[in-house]
Amino acid sequence: MSVVSVPQPVPLAGAAGAEPAPPAGPLAPRARLFPALGAVYTAQLSRARVARIPLLFVATFQSVGIMVLMRGVVGAGSGAARAVVSGSSVLVVAFVALNLLAQYFGQLRAAGGLDTYATLPVPPASVVLGAAAAYASFTVPGTFVTAIAGCALFHLPFANLWVLLAVVPLAGAALSGLGAALGLLAPRQELATLAGQLGMSAALLLGIVPPGNLPAPIGWLRDLMPSTYGVQAFAATFAPHPDWTGVLADLSVCAGVGVVSLGLATWAFRRAAYR
Amino acid sequence: MSTGTQASDGGPGAAGATVWRVRGLVKTYPAGRGRRAGAAVRANDGIDLDIRAGEIFGLLGPNGAGKSTLVRQLTGLLRPDAGRVELYGHDLVAHPDRAARLIGYLGQESSALDELTVALAAETTGRLRGLSSRAARAERDDVLDELALTPIADRPLKRLSGGQRRLACFAATLVGDRRMLVLDEPTTGMDPVARRAVWAAVDRRRRERAATALIVTHNVIEAETVLDRVAVIDQGRIIASDTPSALKASVEGEVRLDLVWRDQPPLEIPEVAALRDRAELAGRRWTLRLPQQRAREIVASVTGGPAFAALDDFTLAAPSLEDVYLALGGREKGLVKA
Numbered sequence A: 001m002s003v004v005s006v007p008q009p010v011p012l013a014g015a016a017g018a019e020p021a022p023p024a025g026p027l028a029p030r031a032r033l034f035p036a037l038g039a040v041y042t043a044q045l046s047r048a049r050v051a052r053i054p055l056l057f058v059a060t061f062q063s064v065g066i067m068v069l070m071r072g073v074v075g076a077g078s079g080a081a082r083a084v085v086s087g088s089s090v091l092v093v094a095f096v097a098l099n100l101l102a103q104y105f106g107q108l109r110a111a112g113g114l115d116t117y118a119t120l121p122v123p124p125a126s127v128v129l130g131a132a133a134a135y136a137s138f139t140v141p142g143t144f145v146t147a148i149a150g151c152a153l154f155h156l157p158f159a160n161l162w163v164l165l166a167v168v169p170l171a172g173a174a175l176s177g178l179g180a181a182l183g184l185l186a187p188r189q190e191l192a193t194l195a196g197q198l199g200m201s202a203a204l205l206l207g208i209v210p211p212g213n214l215p216a217p218i219g220w221l222r223d224l225m226p227s228t229y230g231v232q233a234f235a236a237t238f239a240p241h242p243d244w245t246g247v248l249a250d251l252s253v254c255a256g257v258g259v260v261s262l263g264l265a266t267w268a269f270r271r272a273a274y275r
Numbered sequence B: 001m002s003t004g005t006q007a008s009d010g011g012p013g014a015a016g017a018t019v020w021r022v023r024g025l026v027k028t029y030p031a032g033r034g035r036r037a038g039a040a041v042r043a044n045d046g047i048d049l050d051i052r053a054g055e056i057f058g059l060l061g062p063n064g065a066g067k068s069t070l071v072r073q074l075t076g077l078l079r080p081d082a083g084r085v086e087l088y089g090h091d092l093v094a095h096p097d098r099a100a101r102l103i104g105y106l107g108q109e110s111s112a113l114d115e116l117t118v119a120l121a122a123e124t125t126g127r128l129r130g131l132s133s134r135a136a137r138a139e140r141d142d143v144l145d146e147l148a149l150t151p152i153a154d155r156p157l158k159r160l161s162g163g164q165r166r167l168a169c170f171a172a173t174l175v176g177d178r179r180m181l182v183l184d185e186p187t188t189g190m191d192p193v194a195r196r197a198v199w200a201a202v203d204r205r206r207r208e209r210a211a212t213a214l215i216v217t218h219n220v221i222e223a224e225t226v227l228d229r230v231a232v233i234d235q236g237r238i239i240a241s242d243t244p245s246a247l248k249a250s251v252e253g254e255v256r257l258d259l260v261w262r263d264q265p266p267l268e269i270p271e272v273a274a275l276r277d278r279a280e281l282a283g284r285r286w287t288l289r290l291p292q293q294r295a296r297e298i299v300a301s302v303t304g305g306p307a308f309a310a311l312d313d314f315t316l317a318a319p320s321l322e323d324v325y326l327a328l329g330g331r332e333k334g335l336v337k338a
């Protein structure tokens, strides 16, 4: 019942006395930007495969459903038809990259999950870019399915669908950067989810309704949405003689917005992770 | 024998050199605003710590004592309001980013890894610690083997039990071989086998690679059995810091007496009524902390007199770290014995 009163020796013999530590011990290396980005990308993609496939179906069905509805009011092969097919295809990207990514980062932040990344020697840009790239590339099949269904429904040419391979990553960069920034900056998780959903609704309405019919303020709002330029670029490729310079210009806007919004998201990550 | 809190300053008896030196750490969370208004919380109120190379150092305190707040400042996650933190000679307040290059950290949360498989969680963590994919895979395999996680390597974390998930996160913490391990309540929810695996892995790294570990716990038994030294933290302050046995020696001569009454305690007996004012009451259980001699007298009089008829059970026990905590003035009831 009595207790031994001798303090136990601290293990590790050798060093004598608790002197100040020797100056600056060795630091383990940092993870470099691209390998770390690759690791985050791989992890996120596997995660998406487990958890997000049903949501990708939802996104695709939503877009196909919208096209079926619009088929009743929009003539096949018309300019409006191009806008509808293009808008519905890019909507899949908006759903996943903007809405789901805002939700993901909102949740991660609320549950303290950012600590995991913040205590690893990894550049914040790797985490944000890796997650954004995974979410964006995850949308590729859904976008193609939607575009093919749309072309069939509205009798549009299939020839230039390859341009989606540029539209998805560039619109994806712009939208996922925005989604990540919303998720990381929203003061509360519910607000992050709400902002992501509003952003997606805006992409839906402003992307699919043909621009000519919009009142001026809504037109400006439309010009502010990065998805608009992806929609415009994709729609233009259905023309018999596409204006490739215009397509390139629109895609450049996506790329520019992508750089800015991913930069913003990286800043937001740093701010949220280290307080 | 015991030198109380002075021992943490490293007297001549100290073995390892101080590798983690913390001085005057203060952190206050601002008062909530709007609907969640509340007073500001001073979660850390002037913390000093010295952790030596090769030791397993513990932070023991009830929930809300400020342990996680302290650990988050030590790992570069949270900026202190005031104070200094030096690890292996690096100033972590000025360079919080260096913490990630020195420390393997297991936080209380695992949500970032939850949807990954056990194997991918470990491998990804290794790659984010700067390992090549080949090195990350090799270390992953070794660590999963060591912790007997290989059979469930392909299961996603969120499909595992709480204890298995915790062990998988611990495995990820070990990949990338850090000299300093910081583990915030590492064994929460684990069965005894998993707990032993954790402590064996920590001990092995300490023996083979001179690793040092800082462990947060509110589990008294664990603190007594695995820690070399422990700082007892209460309401944002360190109220003692020494080896578990030295701390217990500070309450040596005291014992804990538990009296459990069948029904109503016989308060009409004056001796019993007098005890009531000194006891900690929890339903029918009274707990008293007393000098051994006095405890024996009470047991003799209660079991030999008329009070015995009302007594259901009694126990006399040696002091635990919980008694130390209470003797030092700890006021919360959040320590766990399991």
Ligand SMILES: Nc1ncnc2c1ncn2[C@@H]1O[C@H](COP(=O)(O)OP(=O)(O)O)[C@@H](O)[C@H]1O
Pocket: B029, B030, B041, B043, B061, B062, B063, B064, B065, B066, B067, B068, B069, B070
């Ligand atoms: N982010 C926060 N904002 C406001 N108060 C907090 C925050 N985190 C912790 N606290 C408060 O600070 C105190 C210490 O908390 P914590 O460090 O988590 O304790 P422990 O880890 O010992 O249980 C508690 O009163 C807790 O409510």
Ligand SMILES: [Mg+2]
Pocket: B067, B068, B069, B108
């Ligand atoms: Mg805690």
